[in-house]
Amino acid sequence: MSESLAQPTVHAHGPLGRSVELACAALAILGGILFVIESLMSVASVIGRALFATPVPGDYELVQSLSAMGVAMCLPYCQLKKGHVFVDFFTLWAPDALKRLLDAVASLLLSLCAFFIAWRVWEGMLEMREYGETSMVISLPVWWGYIPLVPSFALLGVAALFVFMGEVRGEVKS
DSSP states (O other): OOOOOOOOOOOOOOOHHHHHHHHHHHHHHHHHHHHHHHHHHHHHHHHHHHSSOOTTHHHHHHHHHHHHHHHHHHHHHHHHTSSSOOOTTTTTTTHHHHHHHHHHHHHHHHHHHHHHHHHHHHHHHHHHHTTOOOTTTOBBGGGGTTTTTTHHHHHHHHHHHHHHHHHHOOOOOO
16 A cells, blocks of 8 residues: 655645744744754764773753754644644544644644643743753753753744634645
8 A cells, every 4th residue: 555655734824834834944944943952962972981991971961952842843744734643543534624733733732732732841940940950961051951942832833823724724734
């Protein structure tokens, strides 16, 4: 059985749509840059540990923080391009209109969840800043890692709303 590899995408319409798409793409590129930095640091740490017995101090802490930031920064673009993994086992039989309705409801729910998470991450960041919690090895303030998460989840909420509106209008193209 062969299936098309074409993924449905939401196409930007108007200045708002293009702005959302540009913001999602820019954030994803920044997330990708964080992954490259993380990779280079890990390689430097492994080489330093193997050859000179001096790894990069706090490499585990930095990888943990950079990974969380990078993943969150890529989520809005993934949503906009409908790149999330989904299981269609139960909807293979369903007509396209029902699939579009289910996708719209899922996007709306994701939007609500993303805005809620953005709010809670903001609150958590303020608490971490107030308490002055730092990482164990390099004493990096923990709240700094939260900074890119808030706009990432807020933009994920916006992107999910954009996809929701595209689904409702029937603008999502395969």
